[in-house]
Amino acid sequence: MASWLFWLIIILGGVAGAVQAPVNATLAQHIRPIPASLVSFIVGGTALLALTLFTLRGQGLSGLGQGLSTAPPWSFLGGLCGAMVVSSVIVGTGAIGANATLSLLTGVQLIAALVIDAIGFGTAGPIPIRWPQVLGVLLIIGGMKLVLTR
Template sequence: MNNPTLILLMLCGGMAIAVQPSINARLAQKIGPLESSMVSFGVGTLALLMVVLVTGRGNLRGITTADWWELTGGFLGAFFVTLTIICVPRLGTAAVMATIITGQLVAGALLDHYGLFGLRQLPLTPLRLAGMLLLAGGAALVIRR
């Protein structure tokens, strides 16, 4: 896939991430926050199972060679989804999204700067830092009531 297509797909993914907490929070009103998170992951697991069965080309046996920390993505996802379920009704979707995006950008910049997890190293330049500070300032304005 070319870069414009990937960027468009990521924009759609960002929109999905913005809608998901509100949907999960609504479900949580009926079944509870932890239960809503569990259902969200259960439905996602079933959807991915179908996709893997139809189009998967990988080898799940390779999981036996994975380091322990390479398996923590599911835990981090569950942590994220559960926090959004709890926070969206209290803070609002825009405030939660602004906070999440700021946290993602800071973490992403640190991952890039240090080349963690075997990724390409991209230094934290003054320009990138300025962009992070501007985003954090924008997030503060969105959060402020």
Template sequence: MKFILLLVFAFAAGMLAPVQAGMNAKIGKALHDPFYAALISFAVGTAGLLSYALIGRMDFAAIRTVSGVHWSLWLAGLLGAFYVTATIVLAPRLGTALTFGLVVAGQLTMAVIMDHFGLFGMPIQPVNWPRLAGVALIVGGTMLIRWF
């Protein structure tokens, strides 16, 4: 049962990403700047996470341990900013389906590479033909979205 809930959670997160992109694109259009829209998106997200933490769900003392991580891991925030800004810029130009087809194809490609090499401590799952076929099907589906 727990695994099914994780699958539903992942699927819901995937469904909400294009909704977020559409909403952020509208904000970007209203502000005439996708970077301001991304800034607002992150500010609201930060406020939401801080509110959750203040309700008592987070041990703020645990945050101190992050000072011991390698400096490069702090770049994750910049990657998130790049992702959100990219979807704000691309969705109105390419359409939501093509934008997220390409995003998912890129995500799955990198995920297979990360699994193969165990990057960032992920469990190693070697590349095999079924995994490559899965990536190929996503890329093929994205091409169909583009052509039709």
């Protein structure tokens, strides 16, 4: 995949995350937060199922099944993490707004990501924490504090 495509996907994901917050919070006003999270995952899961079937390109479902059978059990927890993220965004957006919720969520994610990278959890291997990353996270935390100030 071309490097510009990685950037585009990440940028579109950021925009989608910001749009998702008020959309799901609006749905939650009508059906409550946890059912709104479920509906969000059903719609997203349906879209991903269609995209998966479209992009198999000869691999077939047996290749997919073989890959799933060799994945470590903990690698299936991403869905639970996603459910927590979506639910927390729905609850937070309804209570303190999208900007404050996403600022707080992003700050916490970046702190956790520094630790995750440093211990080498995941596929990238250990990535040492350097002062520019720490400074960047501290600046984001400062910005988060400004956003949360009412």
